[in-house]
Every structure is written in C-alpha cells, then in structure tokens.
Amino acid sequence: MRIVIIGNGVAGMEAALTIRERDAKAKISIVSEESDHFFSRTALMWVASGQLSHQCIEPLERDVYPRMGFERVRARALGVDIEAQTVELAGGRPALPYDRLLIACGSRPRPGPWPGTELDGVGHFVTLQDLEWFEAELHGGPGKKGRPQNPDAHLEASSQNSPYLPRKVLRAQRNGRPPAHPAVVGGGLIGIEAVEVLAAAGIETHFFIREPWFWPIALDDRESGFVTRRMQDHGVKVHLSENIERLDGTTSVEHIHTDRGQYPADLVVVAIGVMPNTDWLESSAIKRDAAGGLVVDQGLECSAQNVFAAGDCASVRWWNGAHRPEQLWYTARDQGRLAARRMLGDQVSYQRGVLYNSAKLMDLEYTTVGLVNMNIEGEQNWYFEERGRVSSTTRITVAEGRVIGFNFLGRRWEHTVLTRWIEERRALPWVLEHLGQACFDTELTPPLQISQAEKDAPLFGPAPSVMKETTRAPLA
Amino acid sequence: MDQQGQNGLLRTFRESWRNRGPIGLVTSGGLISFYLLLYFTDRIDPIAASLGFRSKWLFYGFVYCLLMIAGAAYYLSKHGNSRYNRVRIATNVGVQVALAFTLPLVMPMFGQPEFYFSYVWPLDWYKLHPQTLQAVPVYLAVYSLGTALLAAPLLAYFFGKRWYCSWVCGCGGLANTFGDPWRHLTSNSTRSWRFEKFFVHAVMFVAVISTFLLFLVHFVNEPSSAFHTYVAGDQWWSMKRLYGAVVGSILAGVVGTGLYPIFGPRVWCRNFCPMAAMLGLFQKLGRFRIAVKPNMCISCGNCTTYCEMGIDVRSYAQSNQSFTRAACVGCGMCAHMCPRGVLKLENAPRLQPEKRRQGLPIVDL
Numbered sequence: 001m002r003i004v005i006i007g008n009g010v011a012g013m014e015a016a017l018t019i020r021e022r023d024a025k026a027k028i029s030i031v032s033e034e035s036d037h038f039f040s041r042t043a044l045m046w047v048a049s050g051q052l053s054h055q056c057i058e059p060l061e062r063d064v065y066p067r068m069g070f071e072r073v074r075a076r077a078l079g080v081d082i083e084a085q086t087v088e089l090a091g092g093r094p095a096l097p098y099d100r101l102l103i104a105c106g107s108r109p110r111p112g113p114w115p116g117t118e119l120d121g122v123g124h125f126v127t128l129q130d131l132e133w134f135e136a137e138l139h140g141g142p143g144k145k146g147r148p149q150n151p152d153a154h155l156e157a158s159s160q161n162s163p164y165l166p167r168k169v170l171r172a173q174r175n176g177r178p179p180a181h182p183a184v185v186g187g188g189l190i191g192i193e194a195v196e197v198l199a200a201a202g203i204e205t206h207f208f209i210r211e212p213w214f215w216p217i218a219l220d221d222r223e224s225g226f227v228t229r230r231m232q233d234h235g236v237k238v239h240l241s242e243n244i245e246r247l248d249g250t251t252s253v254e255h256i257h258t259d260r261g262q263y264p265a266d267l268v269v270v271a272i273g274v275m276p277n278t279d280w281l282e283s284s285a286i287k288r289d290a291a292g293g294l295v296v297d298q299g300l301e302c303s304a305q306n307v308f309a310a311g312d313c314a315s316v317r318w319w320n321g322a323h324r325p326e327q328l329w330y331t332a333r334d335q336g337r338l339a340a341r342r343m344l345g346d347q348v349s350y351q352r353g354v355l356y357n358s359a360k361l362m363d364l365e366y367t368t369v370g371l372v373n374m375n376i377e378g379e380q381n382w383y384f385e386e387r388g389r390v391s392s393t394t395r396i397t398v399a400e401g402r403v404i405g406f407n408f409l410g411r412r413w414e415h416t417v418l419t420r421w422i423e424e425r426r427a428l429p430w431v432l433e434h435l436g437q438a439c440f441d442t443e444l445t446p447p448l449q450i451s452q453a454e455k456d457a458p459l460f461g462p463a464p465s466v467m468k469e470t471t472r473a474p475l476a
Numbered sequence: 477m478d479q480q481g482q483n484g485l486l487r488t489f490r491e492s493w494r495n496r497g498p499i500g501l502v503t504s505g506g507l508i509s510f511y512l513l514l515y516f517t518d519r520i521d522p523i524a525a526s527l528g529f530r531s532k533w534l535f536y537g538f539v540y541c542l543l544m545i546a547g548a549a550y551y552l553s554k555h556g557n558s559r560y561n562r563v564r565i566a567t568n569v570g571v572q573v574a575l576a577f578t579l580p581l582v583m584p585m586f587g588q589p590e591f592y593f594s595y596v597w598p599l600d601w602y603k604l605h606p607q608t609l610q611a612v613p614v615y616l617a618v619y620s621l622g623t624a625l626l627a628a629p630l631l632a633y634f635f636g637k638r639w640y641c642s643w644v645c646g647c648g649g650l651a652n653t654f655g656d657p658w659r660h661l662t663s664n665s666t667r668s669w670r671f672e673k674f675f676v677h678a679v680m681f682v683a684v685i686s687t688f689l690l691f692l693v694h695f696v697n698e699p700s701s702a703f704h705t706y707v708a709g710d711q712w713w714s715m716k717r718l719y720g721a722v723v724g725s726i727l728a729g730v731v732g733t734g735l736y737p738i739f740g741p742r743v744w745c746r747n748f749c750p751m752a753a754m755l756g757l758f759q760k761l762g763r764f765r766i767a768v769k770p771n772m773c774i775s776c777g778n779c780t781t782y783c784e785m786g787i788d789v790r791s792y793a794q795s796n797q798s799f800t801r802a803a804c805v806g807c808g809m810c811a812h813m814c815p816r817g818v819l820k821l822e823n824a825p826r827l828q829p830e831k832r833r834q835g836l837p838i839v840d841l
Contacts, residue, residue: 040774040776040777042774042776043774043775043776043777043778046776046778051778052777052778052781053781056777056778056781057775057776057777058777059777059790059794329774330771330773330774334771356772358772358817359815359816360815360816363557389559412817412820413817414769415772416769440769440817440820441820442558442560442812442820442821443560443808443820443821443822444560445558445559445560
C-alpha cells in the first residue's frame with residue numbers, strides 16, 4: 001500500500017508510526033515544506049527564549065525516518081488529483097501516487113487585516129521559520145547546536161504564499177541590537193507566548209488586545225485580570241480594547257497606529273489566530289468549510305475517497321453538532337492515530353469526550369475541563385479567588401443542578417478526575433467537598449482551602465462567551 | 477541553546493559559561509586543578525592554615541558551604557516559586573552547614589572525633605571499615621552501621637533515594653546549587669545510559685566487596701600476610717589506597733565536580749556513586765514514583781532537557797506512563813519545569829497495571 005502523509009507535525013507523525021506498527025511493508029511518504037524533523041510546535045516559545053535548543057523540542061530521535069522506513073519529501077504540495085490519486089509537488093517534482101492520503105498540514109497564521117502588514121519587521125510565531133526569524137531578531141541567530149540541518153530546503157520549491165518562507169531580519173539595521181519597541185497583537189495563547197519570550201529577554205513590550213480582556217474565549221474578566229496583573233508585574237504594557245488601524249514605515253515597520261493613539265514599533269508579532277493551511281487545495285475537489293477546514297466524517301475521511309484529514313486542518317464535528325477544527329496538540333495526536341487505523345481499514349470513529357486543555361500563562365498554570373465559556377442554557381458559575389501563599393482562581397460552571405465545567409488558574413489539577421465527575425453528573429456541593437482529590441500540585445504546595453461561607457457563596461449568571469447562541473449541555 | 481550572544485556582555489558570558497563555551501571550559505579546568513591540588517599535593521595546607529583552619533579538609537568544607545549557599549541563592553532566584561524547591565534546597569544547605577561543617581569543626585573541642593554525620597557508607601566508604609568502627613565511640617559506630625544498613629535503605633524504600641541524594645547528601649547538594657547552571661548539559665542519549673548502568677553498578681559492587689574484604693583481613697588474616705598487604709596495606713597499590721584514590725578522589729572530586737560545566741552536575745552521582753546505585757535498587761522496589769497525568773503532555777522537552785540524571789522523562793510522559801527509574805534522584809525539576817503540570821513526584825503504593833489509562837477517544841463500532 002502506498003501511503004502519502006502531507007505534513008510531519010504530530011498528527012502526521014503519529015499516523016505514520018501507527019501504520020508502521022501494523023504494516024511493515026507499506027510505503028509511507030511524509031511530505032513537509034517546513035522542516036526535516038518532527039518537532040513540538042507547542043514548544044517554540046522556549047526555544048525562542050533560549051531555554052531549549054532546536055533539538056530539545058524534537059520528541060523523537062532524528063533517525064526515526066530511516067529507522068521506520070519513512071520516505072521524507074521536502075517540498076510544497078500544490079494540490080491533489082483525486083481521480084488519478086496523486087499529489088502534485090512544487091519544483092517540477094513528479095507527482096506522488098497514493099492509495100491512501102492523509103492531509104495533516106496544520107494551520108497557518110492569520111494575516112493581519114490592516115495596511116502595513118507586508119512591511120519588514122512584521123511576522124508571526126507559528127512556524128519553524130517564524131521561530132528562526134524571532135530568534136535572530138532577539139538573540140542574533142538561532143542556536144547553532146541542534147539546528148535542523150536543512151531548514152531552508154523548501155525554498156527552491158516554494159511559492160510566495162507559503163507560511164514557511166524565512167522573513168527578513170532587521171537586526172543588522174539596528175546595529176546588531178534586539179528590538180527596542182516590540183509589539184504583539186492578539187490576545188490569545190500565541191500572543192502571550194511571544195510576550196513571555198520578549199519579557200524574558202528583558203525588553204519592554206506592548207501587547208495589543210482587541211477585546212476588553214485577555215483571552216475571552218477561555219477566561220472571564222476576573223480570571224483574565226489575574227493574568228493581566230502578572231503580565232504587568234513583568235513590565236508588559238497591556239492595552240485592552242484597543243484596535244489596530246495600520247502599521248507604517250518606509251521599508252520596515254516604524255509605528256503602530258491604533259484607535260487610541262500611535263506607538264513606536266520596530267518589531268511586530270501578529271498573533272490573531274490561525275486558520276487551516278489548506279489554500280493549496282483550492283483547485284482540488286475536496287470539500288472545505290467556510291474557514292478552509294477539511295470537512296471530515298466521524299472516521300476522519302474527507303469528501304474524496306481514500307483521502308483523510310487529521311489535526312488542525314480537519315474540520316471535525318463538535319459536541320454541539322457544529323463542524324470546526326480542534327487546534328490542540330493532543331487532539332491532533334489522537335486524530336492522527338485514528339485516521340491511520342481507518343486507513344488500515346479498522347471501523348473506528350472519532351469521539352471527543354469531555355473537552356479539556358491546559359496551558360501556562362506567564363507563571364500561572366491554567367487547566368480547563370468540560371464546558372466553560374460556552375454559553376450553555378441556564379449556566380451558572382461559582383468563583384473563588386485564593387490570595388495567600390498561593391494565588392489561584394477556581395471557577396465551576398453548573399447547569400441543571402450538575403457541574404459541567406471547570407476553569408482553574410494558579411494550581412495544577414488532574415483532569416481525568418474532573419472529567420469523571422462531569423460524567424457522573426455531580427452536584428456543586430459534592431464537588432467542592434471532594435475538590436482536594438483532583439489536586440495535582442507539586443509536593444509541599446499548601447493545599448487549597450475554601451471556607452464554608454465561600455462554598456455557599458451565590459452563583460452568578462452565564463460567563464461571557466464568544467458563542468452567540470445558547471446550547472443545551474449534552475448528557476455526558 | 478548556545479546562541480551567538482550579541483545581547484551584551486552578561487549574556488555572552490552566561491552563554492559561554494553555561495554551554496561549553498571557552499568560559500565554561502576554563503571553569504572546568506579551574507575546578508579540576510583545584511581538586512588535583514587538594515587531593516594529591518600539600519599546596520592547599522598553607523592557605524588553610526593562614527585562614528586559621530585546623531586542616532585543609534575543614535577549609536575545603538568551608539569553601540564547599542560558601543559555594544552551596546551562593547548556588548542556592550542563584551537556584552532559588554530562578555526556581556524558588558515552588559515550595560518543594562525552597563524546602564528541599566534549604567534542608568540540603570542546612571544539613572551541609574550543620575552536619576558536614578560546623579559539627580566536625582566543633583566536636584574535637586569536646587574531646588570527640590571529627591565525625592561527618594551526613595555522609596553514609598558506601599558513599600563514605602571508610603565509615604564501615606573495621607578500624608574506623610573500632611576507633612570511634614560506640615554511639616558513633618552504632619550510628620554508622622544503623623544509617624548505612626537500616627535507615628538509608630528503609631527511607632529509600634518509602635520515599636525514594638531522593639531523601640538522601642537531593643535532601644541530605646553534600647555531593648547532591650553541590651550539584652543542585654552550584655551545579656544548577658549546567659543541569660541541561662547532562663546527556664540523555666542511549667549511549668550515556670549504557671555507560672551509567674555499567675559503571676555505577678560496577679563501583680557499587682567494588683565498594684561492597686572491598687568492605688567485605690577489609691573485614692575479612694581484619695578479623696581472619698594475619699597482619700603480616702601478603703593477602704593483608706594487598707587488601708589493607710599502606711602501599712599505593714593496595715586495594716584500600718587504590719579505592720580511595722580512584723573512587724574517592726578522582727571520580728568523586730576531579731571528575732565528578734570538575735566536569736560540571738561539560739557533562740552536567742551529576743556526573744559522579746549518575747555514573748559512579750555506590751550509594752546512589754544501592755539506594756536506586758531500593759527505590760525501584762519501593763513506593764516512590766513520578767506520576768504522569770494522561771494525555772496532557774505536549775512533548776516540549778523541558779523535563780528531559782532539565783533532568784540532571786539524563787532520564788528521558790518526556791518519553792514516559794507522552795506515553796501516559798507513571799514510572800520509577802533507579803537513577804532518579806527526585807530533585808523535582810521535571811515536574812517544576814513542566815508547563816502543563818503533567819508530572820508529579822509522589823510516594824504511593826505501586827500502581828496496578830490497569831490504572832495505566834488508555835485515554836484515547838476511540839470507540840470501536
């Protein structure tokens with residue numbers, strides 16, 4: 001069987017490994033425009049800040065391709081011919097024939113919708129090439145040790161519209177100095193990562209957030225204020241409810257204009273979200289949703305036969321029936337494994353279960369489980385802020401008398417326990433009584449203590465949400 | 477990680493120092509020279525005497541404490557936001573200052589021998605020599621035997637070898653304070669693991685057998701016999717002298733500390749320390765483990781990079797596997813560095829196999 005996988009991120013690599021485990025003879029080709037080696041995209045910020053080397057963030061040893069018999073193709077895929085079952089490649093390479101095709105080409109950064117984003121000094125923080133640009137601006141160059149041997153191999157074969165093109169580095173123009181007035185636009189996870197990298201380098205950074213508070217998709221205003229204070233403690237200038245109007249400069253960016261004023265800027269990281277990296281499939285007869293995600297069924301199969309999609313580019317069915325991508329590390333991994341089994345003929349289907357995720361925002365651990373900020377019909381929220389030796393917030397979302405979601409900042413929690421409680425349809429008083437069992441803090445951390453008065457505190461109404469319509473909570 | 481360092485002098489210095497640059501190599505050379513002078517010459521004695529120390533070893537202990545305190549301040553400035561780190565480092569430095577410097581300094585003033593309570597056999601190989609046991613007061617002999625043969629293994633069974641290696645031991649204490657800037661240099665390659673497995677167990681074997689032989693010649697053999705000379709004689713080639721020179725001086729001092737800036741701060745603990753090897757076996761049988769929260773790992777590599785014992789923690793975390801490794805000294809840095817809170821050190825009854833969850837949202841039709 002000839003298997004072609006587009007993308008060697010976590011979804012593509014997990015799929016390749018899963019197939020190889022079952023089928024020693026399958027011919028597996030992994031096409032990547034971005035990099036020679038599989039790396040953890042979620043770890044880019046630590047490389048940029050100098051905490052890890054390029055090689056540190058590669059979860060597998062570099063010999064995995066020859067050892068597992070994966071053919072590595074460094075080229076941009078230009079399209080899929082679903083009749084002939086071939087993948088067209090850039091640079092005049094012969095088309096790759098397939099029996100099963102997995103598209104796991106991930107996301108690309110959403111470009112800024114303002115004038116001036118084409119200026120030098122404006123970039124993103126999503127791809128390996130973005131990382132190298134950011135490192136070069138901040139530290140004068142990417143780490144020599146552990147740098148992929150061939151990071152620019154895609155150049156000859158790439159198109160101008162690629163997110164994997166290296167960007168021009170302005171450091172030389174600044175006499176070898178890092179930027180003095182960097183700005184980050186976009187109040188989400190990638191935005192705060194870029195801000196942390198700049199803060200770690202000791203550079204005062206302006207952080208522009210369109211919404212009235214940071215990360216409204218996941219946090220309510222009080223939780224977000226908690227994070228914002230941490231950013232301010234580290235010298236970050238946080239601008240809330242401030243819209244970018246344009247960037248200006250002669251050849252490179254010099255100023256950033258917002259609806260509140262004008263700021264000098266010599267480096268701008270645009271982090272206003274990602275979108276499925278599927279514009280190369282425009283002329284291929286594969287169904288995409290409005291945002292560009294590849295619409296897949298419960299077996300992760302696309303509208304074309306023998307074509308599967310996994311990871312950020314796959315538009316999967318959510319718990320409320322909508323189709324959209326799940327842009328998370330572990331869902332990409334699970335989808336890659338599942339698509340591989342499906343390609344091998346297993347009758348398996350993708351079911352997401354209770355949602356959960358975690359992150360670290362500055363030095364605050366963040367854990368979420370279940371339906372939080374989802375605009376659930378009749379939802380109410382219980383909130384507790386801990387101020388003492390540990391600073392933390394705890395928010396529990398309740399609907400129809402049972403707990404449906406958790407949002408935590410500042411402490412570590414065991415999401416499997418919380419998931420079980422949601423599935424067991426536990427009531428709020430029971431959950432508060434047993435909350436300690438879900439604690440996953442490091443040893444000797446003072447335990448979370450909540451007084452009875454706090455436990456009995458009145459609930460407040462629905463948390464602000466980006467979901468416009470209310471939905472009934474699913475029966476877990 | 478070795479960036480080209482154009483962000484000013486401090487950064488250039490720090491990169492070079494921490495990432496095997498010229499300053500790191502010079503630091504290593506300086507440490508090696510110091511240990512060679514200390515162990516194999518008399519050059520340190522006049523310095524110690526001029527500072528009023530009874531012996532060069534007390535002077536060394538003083539310098540050791542200073543380095544640990546400075547290193548602890550550096551470590552806590554970076555990682556002091558975890559209470560485990562604060563308590564552990566404070567305990568370790570406290571033990572070193574009180575039990576490995578102040579008590580040995582003061583005890584002779586009260587007619588007692590200079591006794592180092594925090595060093596236990598087989599790390600302090602001389603503690604269980606028949607001559608030593610006979611020379612010290614009975615309560616100290618009982619202490620030596622009790623800690624080495626009873627307390628240390630029992631505590632390792634219940635709490636892991638970390639109770640010693642990361643909370644009490646001076647070698648571990650220096651590694652976790654003064655040596656902390658280099659912890660990411662420890663190799664986690666398969667080759668380094670093979671080297672470690674062979675050598676650490678070989679030294680442990682030699683330490684146990686040689687102690688046994690010393691008892692044998694002491695109680696059985698005639699002092700004038702050739703066997704006695706080979707084992708416990710005063711010539712440089714006797715077993716007793718060779719062990720002291722090779723293991724005690726070269727491996728623990730010159731190599732163990734001198735190579736901090738090149739191979740990371742646990743070169744001795746990981747590859748040669750007989751105590752670590754022995755406690756590791758009890759740890760493997762015991763209750764200590766690193767618990768992994770399933771399906772939350774993002775494979776970033778912080779845990780593996782900052783493991784000073786070269787354990788590939790990430791490989792366990794991404795396969796949802798709670799684990800106990802004999803090498804783990806329980807410093808807690810993997811759990812501390814983890815940005816997703818996936819790892820947790822704990823002492824718990826051993827897990828049943830079915831508790832290693834699958835966690836995949838796959839439903840067979």
